[in-house]
Amino acid sequence: MGVNVNPTAAQLVEMYRRMVRIRLFEETALENRTEIPGMVHTSVGMEASNVGACMALREDDYMVGTHRSHGHPIAKGARIDRLFAELLGKVTGVNQGKGGSMHLSDFSVGSLGETSIVGSGLPTATGAALGSKLQGVDRVALCFFGDGAAAQGTFHESLNLAAIWTLPAVYVCENNAYGEWTAFSDSCSVPDIARRAAAYDMPGVIVDGQDVVAVHEAVAGAVARARSGGGPSLVETRTYRYFGHAGGAEASPTYRDLAEVEQWRTRDPLPLHRERLLADGVLTAGQLDEVDDDERRSVEEAWKFALDSPFPEPEAAYEHVFTNPVAVRRHF
């Protein structure tokens, strides 16, 4: 995938900005965990993978994600006020409170929905790519999925379909070393997912998932290939989640060593990229701090927007079952 995909300075800054935004969004969610109904799966530690991949896309490209659903739409450019409101089940939520934490989305920026049935998004993304091809437009569809999801049959079926149909699809496996509490090596018969690309005659690469530029480069290559009619690719980002599978800190997890978490934290994607921006003279420390402050302010405002927003009216439960509704017996 030797495409020249050097990001511009503006892009490098925007990468930093979006990673900070995800981190602050997640920290806010965890701090207010008791306010948020249902399950919460955070992307903290995985921001470089989320952002590096999404910023390799155009805004009108498509992206499909997973139950770990916060980072992807933010990386794709979704407005966070409506995402926060969704976490709280408010009517101002991007899904009007129908989806919640596991199902963020923003169709206005090509985020076609995160789906919480593990592996179920792979065919959707494949179909979005098929739609592009049938319409003769050059939009690419990117699918995020986890290392655990790679054991699902939909992985196999989707990659095979995309390959035989030469679809403009990019499959990004965010390998964060665990699916729930199961180590990757216990769910996968080979040491990496990328090598399975060979089973579909498509390129497969492994990339450092903590380095946003490395992720961007690998995915941008795959996107360029897809956009120019070269067909699908598989990119595996090696990354890690700092917090528990669903929720916050783990006191003494049995499935992993806290030392492992600490080890990964030494390569945190935010300082890594921040130092690069400083070293390369893209931004000064002061400018970087300004970005941080900016994002902090807007995350705070967005959270406040969500808190202040009203809940939907009870009748809303009956809306959106269909686009052309049919009569349903109601209970209120």
Added chain:
Amino acid sequence: MGVNVNPTAAQLVEMYRRMVRIRLFEETALENRTEIPGMVHTSVGMEASNVGACMALREDDYMVGTHRSHGHPIAKGARIDRLFAELLGKVTGVNQGKGGSMHLSDFSVGSLGETSIVGSGLPTATGAALGSKLQGVDRVALCFFGDGAAAQGTFHESLNLAAIWTLPAVYVCENNAYGEWTAFSDSCSVPDIARRAAAYDMPGVIVDGQDVVAVHEAVAGAVARARSGGGPSLVETRTYRYFGHAGGAEASPTYRDLAEVEQWRTRDPLPLHRERLLADGVLTAGQLDEVDDDERRSVEEAWKFALDSPFPEPEAAYEHVFTNPVAVRRHF
């Protein structure tokens, strides 16, 4: 798979015998096609693959097959009178008339049922292998599936499971170049199925599916590996079906050239093996003719048995829904 698996002379003869049996069984079915209700998928042309693989198993090993269901149980040693009776829906059928042509079986010889949902047998065989392992016995489970079935997610899930659990399973893809009317190259993104074994870290080999000894050797190697705790393997037999997907001769098929069929018929597995037996001095021509006559007689008898057998009583429709029955409202 460099196990020494040279078949004995007796085994070589038995291979011939079973191939002749399948051929005659199928020819009888086709001659009497109008007598047989429902769909019929024949194995004519694929006898070496059926027999070479099954004869690499012990009788107490397990085998799971497909909608193309006649050759596999015969190869595994099932009594053909009860198979014929099953084709006619008779009470003497191996499934008491419940299954028909697409679902032959014979649990008494380890034939755990052919299943007509394409790809659905792969998890079953995987589970039989798991059962063996849990019971601490050394029985192996073999799964036949087609080139078309290799596109199903169950292929991926099963091979991955078998690999991580080191199960005594052997996956035999009978690649007969088509799934219905779709050419293999239109359904598969790589030129062969065997190379997908690498995606599961298991051995994968391609073998001449018209040469019963070659098939036997490859599968016997895989079986030996499985039996000794070495885990699963994938074997792809390159073979061909002479007749239509479901039924008899095709006048002018649009999806393949009749010349292609003729080409494959020049390497028919029966004369190929017959000539080897002659050349190697295993049997004389007269002895081979005796085998043919033997099999012809017993196939005729078996067909007559089936014709003469009674149909099940109507109440039989209500039996076997459960092993421990529950009351069902009846209509007769």
Added chain:
Amino acid sequence: MSKLTYTQAITAALREELARDPRVFVMGEDVASNIVGYHPGFAEEFGRERVRDTPIAEAGFVGAAAGAAMVGMRPVVDMMIAPFMYVAFDQIVSIIAKATYLYGGQTKMPITIRAGMWHGASIAAQHSDRPMATLATIPGLKIVAPASPYDVKGLLKAAVRDDDPVVCLEAKRGWPTAQEIPDEEYVIPLGEAEVKREGADVTVVAVSSAVRAALDVADSLREDGISVEVVDPRTIVPLDIATILASVEKTGRLVVADPCHEMCSVASEVSATVAEHGFWNLRSPIARVTTPNTHIPFSPALEPGLYPTADRIAAAVHGVLAAASTR
């Protein structure tokens, strides 16, 4: 008017819709090679991109239809035989049926899933399913079950034009003869039952392949002086309860004939609806004529009697008439 068989009516509907709207495309196993006969000449007429053969990967290609629909296409997926849907069940339930709701109306899901119900064909338990009720338990799917060539043409066209997922469950052997069909285009709105025979004594609500049998019963009982009204819901979801209740109000007696297995069948739903909302009009128990809770056996000695045959429907009609008189 032209005489069309059920299959020809499907072909006509698909051809018209493919010609009308470039966003419509057909996808399934061997659709381009026309193996089942629905798509004669389609590959040549519309090209293999829009008449798209798939590998045997139902979850993959049904799910791909969902993604294509999200970006503005209107896929028509051919499942070939209804039970093959089970392989794609999660995609149908978790994505296709739920996406519009889950994402708060941000996306339409204009997908048509065509599935032939081939019962009565000696193809045994794995191939003979009639999953109308199974799918009806899933909100978010519209379901049509056309019984006749006329109905399948009009309803399939409505399905393709609808902005929601519609499963078209086709009674592949339910209407054995050809039928006169207008040459002009027509569409049958989803959710409208049809009173296929007017009658005064008993209402028979008949679904899918039971419709033809119910009509035969109505015709033959007329000679005995029994007047049977046959109501065909045609659409299972949304179910036209008003037409059913109006008929029962008139006749006071109800038989429901439905090829689903009895348990939680469409027949059960119709019966429960009338027992709840039309109770005071009932002059006798509601009889269901369904397939028993067995699987479908292969043997032709076992299979045919399991479905709602004319004989069984007629017996049920006599039953509800007799029961009423004992009141």
Added chain:
Amino acid sequence: MSKLTYTQAITAALREELARDPRVFVMGEDVASNIVGYHPGFAEEFGRERVRDTPIAEAGFVGAAAGAAMVGMRPVVDMMIAPFMYVAFDQIVSIIAKATYLYGGQTKMPITIRAGMWHGASIAAQHSDRPMATLATIPGLKIVAPASPYDVKGLLKAAVRDDDPVVCLEAKRGWPTAQEIPDEEYVIPLGEAEVKREGADVTVVAVSSAVRAALDVADSLREDGISVEVVDPRTIVPLDIATILASVEKTGRLVVADPCHEMCSVASEVSATVAEHGFWNLRSPIARVTTPNTHIPFSPALEPGLYPTADRIAAAVHGVLAAASTR
């Protein structure tokens, strides 16, 4: 007697069955690491071969249970959350439910599939399914829906010992408190309903998580002089029709409370059965209290009222009593 929660009762049943029969083994995602809490210490006690973690591959491991059962094992598959079954739906329907029939009784299929129904937990449309009716449309599956800790222990043990596939649909949040449970071993036979409260005026047939609400209604209406009989079928397949009909014979009025979506629900089946076989005993319409045919929304402002709450059941009881008096 010991006080056990619903989850603890499941644990107790599984531990006893694993200890009793070496052919029994447990399989599912993170069962050994005990992520949901059903299997504390099981990995140590029974080993990781018999307490088997699986990759996320539902079709693969559910299908593997089928194969293991065919060769003499008795797998207990943990689906974690009920809708994950859809991913394995073909294996459940085409293989597990059908194999005994398809192969003419040559094989038993002693498989238990455990699936938690987590509705009311703000986990939205893809995670909140209650597929009791969906599965009941499939012959060949026995289905239990235990409401209480006592019932889940006894029914789960019966499921594991049965030679047929049994789906145990667990009302994960349906019985919030612990319950006294005998220390001695007991098994509740499949197919036996329980009259959980005796009463004279109205029968409430309540299923799964609606049972607790129905009992609360019975207790509170007693104070108003209304005597409600609560019948819990406990097993959906086979359904104990006799007990239901006997109760309706006594009370003459029926409310069915069921967390399934209304369409083709278990409530519809119960209602249709009574409308057919208990019609002459009915003194008023049969009321169903179900989940409407919407999906389950995430927002806590929308979700709770959708299920059969005590308020809705009580309103239905008043409704059928009022309706009767207008006769």
